[in-house]
Amino acid sequence: MKILFVASEVAPFAKTGGLADVTGSLPVALKRLGHDVRIILPLYKTVGEGPFPIHKGRKSVEIPLGETLRKGFLRQSTSADIPVYLLENRFFFHRDHLYGTPAGDYPDNHQRFAFFCRGVLDLLKRMDFRPDILHCHDWQTALVPVLLRYAHREDPFFMSTATLFTIHNLAYQGLFPKTSLGEMGFDWSYFTIDRLEYYDQVNLMKGGILTADLVTTVSPSYCNEILSVEQGCGLEGVLAQRRDDLYGVLNGLDPEEWDPATDRHIFKTYTPAAPAGKAVNKRGLQKRLGLEVAPDIPLVGMVTRLASQKGIDLLTAILPRLEGDENVQLVLLGAGDEAYHQLFEDFNARGVGNISLNIGYDSVCARQIYAGSDIFLMPSHYEPCGLGQLIALRYGAVPVVRKTGGLADTVFDGRDGSREPNGFTFDDFTADALWEALQRALQSYRQRDAWKKLVRRGMSRDYSWQQSAGEYERLYRVALGKKRL
Numbered sequence: 001m002k003i004l005f006v007a008s009e010v011a012p013f014a015k016t017g018g019l020a021d022v023t024g025s026l027p028v029a030l031k032r033l034g035h036d037v038r039i040i041l042p043l044y045k046t047v048g049e050g051p052f053p054i055h056k057g058r059k060s061v062e063i064p065l066g067e068t069l070r071k072g073f074l075r076q077s078t079s080a081d082i083p084v085y086l087l088e089n090r091f092f093f094h095r096d097h098l099y100g101t102p103a104g105d106y107p108d109n110h111q112r113f114a115f116f117c118r119g120v121l122d123l124l125k126r127m128d129f130r131p132d133i134l135h136c137h138d139w140q141t142a143l144v145p146v147l148l149r150y151a152h153r154e155d156p157f158f159m160s161t162a163t164l165f166t167i168h169n170l171a172y173q174g175l176f177p178k179t180s181l182g183e184m185g186f187d188w189s190y191f192t193i194d195r196l197e198y199y200d201q202v203n204l205m206k207g208g209i210l211t212a213d214l215v216t217t218v219s220p221s222y223c224n225e226i227l228s229v230e231q232g233c234g235l236e237g238v239l240a241q242r243r244d245d246l247y248g249v250l251n252g253l254d255p256e257e258w259d260p261a262t263d264r265h266i267f268k269t270y271t272p273a274a275p276a277g278k279a280v281n282k283r284g285l286q287k288r289l290g291l292e293v294a295p296d297i298p299l300v301g302m303v304t305r306l307a308s309q310k311g312i313d314l315l316t317a318i319l320p321r322l323e324g325d326e327n328v329q330l331v332l333l334g335a336g337d338e339a340y341h342q343l344f345e346d347f348n349a350r351g352v353g354n355i356s357l358n359i360g361y362d363s364v365c366a367r368q369i370y371a372g373s374d375i376f377l378m379p380s381h382y383e384p385c386g387l388g389q390l391i392a393l394r395y396g397a398v399p400v401v402r403k404t405g406g407l408a409d410t411v412f413d414g415r416d417g418s419r420e421p422n423g424f425t426f427d428d429f430t431a432d433a434l435w436e437a438l439q440r441a442l443q444s445y446r447q448r449d450a451w452k453k454l455v456r457r458g459m460s461r462d463y464s465w466q467q468s469a470g471e472y473e474r475l476y477r478v479a480l481g482k483k484r485l
C-alpha cells in the first residue's frame, strides 16, 4: 500500500510529545512490512534550523484562506529511508514554537492548520504519489478527511484514497469561533451538525471523527473510556455514531531509538543481562543535578509535559511529604503551563536538597532521567497511551502510574493475579492514592533481589511496533474496503 502520514509533529524533526514519537516510528515499522510509506509535516522554523538536509523543489501551491492567498512550497528530507515532505510557508510556520507560547496558543492556529491540510491535498495532485491511505493525526490534520469527503468528493485523483484518523488526545479538539470558518476557506454549508458545527462553534476534531473512513485511538482502554460522558470531552455522542468504525491500537516504541544498550546520550550503556551500567547513570544524574551522590537512595524520576492531564496537581500535593526526606530523591523535567513553571520556580527558590525540579524541554536530560531513575512516576488524570512509561520500562525505571487509558494497558502491579507485575498502579485520582502506590514501590525497592527481577522483567519485554503495525495494516485494508463500497 502507498501510505501518507499527515501530522503536525514528527520525530526527529519537530516534537512536543508522544505524537511525534508515534509519527516518527510507526512509518518505519510499516515500511518493514513492505509498504511505501511517506510523511508530511509543516516546515517549522526549528526544523529549518535543525541538522536535517532539506532539499528544495519547484512544486508550490496557492491556498485561498478567506480574503488572502497563501503560498506553500514543497521541500523534502528523509528519515530512516522514509521520504519526508515539508510544507513551507514562512508566515505561518517560521515561529519559535509549534502551536503557541507558554502563555497560550497562536491565535491563527485554525488558519495555520487549514493551510496545511489544504496544502497537502493540493500538493499530492502535483506529485507522482497517489496514496491509498491518508493516515491523519489529531485535530491539526482533521480537515484532510473533511475535505476529501466533501470538497474532493468527485475528484478522480482521490477516488480510491481512504482516510484513517487517529485520536491521540481527545481533550485538544481545535475549537474555534464560527467566524473562523470563512478564514479557513469554508462556506456556511460546513456549519452544520453533521460537519463542523459544535454548540455554535467550529470543532475540527469532530469533523475528522465524522468523515474519516476509520477512526482509531492509541490504546484499547482509552478507546472504551472516550465513549463515556466522563472522558468523552463532549464528543462521546459523536464517537458513538462511529462506534463500529472505532478501534484502539496500542502505541509501540522504536526499539532502536530507545535502547539503553546503544543510547549515546546516557552516561553508560547497559542491558537487561548486564544492568550494572544503570548505577553509573544514577550517579551521573545525581551529580548533574546537584543531588547527594548516593547509590542506595531510591531516585524517582518524571519527564512530562506540565499540563493538568499529567497529574501535576497530585505531584505538587505530595511534594511537602517528600521534602527533606533523606530516604528518597525526586527529579522532574517538564515544560508546559506557565502556572506550573511559576510554582516550581517558587519551590526551587527554597533550596530543597532531595528534590530537583527542572523546567524545560531537553531530550538529552530526559534520556538521562530514564536511565538514572529507579522509579518513574506517571500519575495521569487521563492518558490516551503514554510513551513515558514504556521508555521507563525499557530503561529499567519501574513505573508508578494511575490505572487509566494506555497506562492501564501496559503497567501491571500483579495484585489481581492476571499478569506478572512490572510496576505499581493506583486507581483514585488523589494525592493519598499516589502516595500509597509510591510507598509500595519504595518498600519493594528495599527488597533488592525481588527488585532486580522486577527491573529485568520490565526491560526485557517487547514494546516495539511489531504487533500494532500489523493491526494498522489490517485496518488500512478495512478502510480501503469501505471506501470502495
Ligand code: ADP
Binding pocket: 016, 017, 018, 019, 021, 303, 304, 305, 333, 334, 335, 360, 361, 362, 363, 366, 385, 386, 387, 388, 389, 391
Ligand atoms: P504526551 O504525548 O501526552 O506528552 P507521552 O508519554 O505519550 O505523553 O510522550 C511524551 C514524550 O515526550 C516522551 O518521548 C517523553 O520523553 C517526551 N518528553 C515529555 N516532556 C519532555 C521534556 N520536558 N523534555 C524532553 N522530552 C520530553
Ligand code: GLC
Binding pocket: 017, 018, 019, 022, 168, 169, 218, 251, 383, 384, 385, 386, 387, 406
Ligand atoms: C498524546 C497522548 C499520549 C500518547 C501520545 C501518542 O500526546 O497524551 O498519551 O502516548 O499522544 O499517541
